Amino acid sequence: MGVTKILGALALTATLGVMASSGAEAQQTQSRLYDVTKSKKVRVCQFPLYYSISFRNPKTGEIEGIDADLAKEFAKELDAKLEIVESSFGSFIADLQAGKCEIGMFGVGATMKRGQAVEFSKPYLLTNLYAVTRKDSKVKKWEDIDQKGIKAAVSLGSYMEPFMKGYVKNAEVVSVAPPNTREAELVAGRVDVIITDFPTAIKVTDEFDWATYILPNEKLAITPYAYVVPQGDQIWLNYVNLFVDTIKLDGRLLKYAKKHKLDPIVAP
Template sequence: MQSLVPMGLPFRLSPMLCAAALAVALVAPSAAGAQALQSRLFEVTKSKKLRVCQFPLYYSISFRNPKTGEIEGIDADLSKELAKELGAELEIVESSFGTFIADLQANKCEIGMFGVGASLKRAQAVEFSKPYLITNIYAVTRKDGPIKSWADVDKKGVKAAVTLGSYIEPFMKSYLKNAELVSVAPPNTREGELVAQRVDVIITDYPTAIKVTDEFDWAKTIVPEEKLAVTPYAYVVPQGDQIWLNYINLFIDTIKLDGRLMKYAKKNKLDPIVAP
C-alpha cells in the first residue's frame, strides 16, 4: 500500500490529533498521581489518625484488661508503635475473626492487627502482610478432666470448643470424627466455656494456651504428637492498596531488625513463635 505521507517529508499531526495527544499526556500522569494519593498511607498521615481493628478477647495478642479497660498484648504494643511511626493518633476499632473482613471492606479501619491467621481462603478477600508470628494448634483442658492426652480429644462424648470464625474452626471441623465441635461466638469465649465446664477442652493457638495455663492453676496444655495447622500470623489490609501494604511490610521488617518485635514478644511470652 502506498504511504499517504510523501517520502522525504516530515510526518505532521493534525491540530486535533495534537490536542488529543497532549490531553492524554496530561491526564495519564495526573490519574496515576490521583490513584497514589488515594492510598491509606497518605490518608493516615494527612488525617493524623490510624484506625486499627482488634479483637479485644485475644489473650496475649489484644486482650482488654477488665481492671484497667486497656487492651494488652503484642498487637496492642505494636499498633502503638505503628501509629508512632506514622505520627498518628491510634484509634482501636473492636472487631472479631468473624467480622474483620467486612469491617475492612466497609472502611471501618485501615488495618487489622490481632494475630490473624493468613490463609488462602481469607486472601481471596483481603491482603496479608509478611508474617510476624507462626503457630500451630494446642489443646487446653482441666487437669482433673477426661482429656489426658491428644488421643482423648477426638472421642465420643467430648465437647471441643473453638472460636467462631477462627482459622482453627474449619480445620477442626474436618479433623474431628467423633468429638462434638462447639463454635463459640463473641462476646463468649472458649476459656469461659471451659471454666464453666460446658466443654471438656478448647482448641487454640500458642498465645491463648500460654495465657490460660498462666492464669488458672487447674488448666494444662496438651501438645499434639505432630504439629497441626501450622499457620503464619500477619496483619491484614484491604485489597488494592499496594502502597499501604508495602509500608506495613517495611514496618514488619523494621521491627524485626531493630528488636521491637522480639521485645514485645518476650513481654507477652510469645518469643518462641516469632517468625524468622
C-alpha cells in the first residue's frame, strides 16, 4: 500500500473515531436523570398489592412498605416530587417501555428473562420461595403441595409463576391477576396454598391468625430483588445504582428493612 493510501486510511479511521465518540457523547447527554432534575418530578411504578413492599393500606389509602419509604428517599435525593404510577408484575415492563414511569420500585425479581427487556439495579433484597396456607389446611409440609387435587396460587407475571409451573408435576398452579389477590383466593378456599416470598409470608402470618408459612427443605428460586429501569440509559442506571450503594452505606436500607421486618433478607 502506498503512502497516500496509508494516510488516507488513517484519516478515515480518525474521522470514524471522532464520529463514534461524538455519537456516544450525544447519546450520553440524553438521560432520564436530566429530564427528572429539570421537571422536578419522578414517576415510580409500584404494585399496590405487595405486602411489606408497596401495599395500599385500605384504611388510609396510602401505600406502605419498604419501597414506599425508599421511593420517597429516592425522590428526596433528586429534589423531585414523587408520583406513584400503579403497575403490576404482568405490566411493569410494558409500562416502562411506554414511558409511563422512569423506574419500577416494588421488589421486582431480577431474572434472566426479564433482563432481556429491561435493566436492573444492584440488588437490595435477596429471597427464596415460601408457601402460605391456612393452619387447618391439609398442606402441612412442603412435600404436601405437589399432590393431585392441590391448587397453588401464584401472582400472574411474578417469577414464581414460571418456576412453579416447571417445578410441580401433580398440583395445579393457579395464576391470579389483579385486582384479585392470592390471599383472597386462599381465604375464600379456592386454593389450598399460595406461593410467595419472605415479605408476603411474614406479613400475612403476622396479620392473620389463621395463616402459617412453610419453607421447602432447600432454598428454591433464590432471587435478588432490584429496581428496574428501561434499557439504553446508562446514566440513569448509574444514578440508581449509586442510590442503592448509598442507602446500604448510610443505613437507610437497613432502617426501613427493620421497620417492615425484612432485615433478614437485605442484600449484602
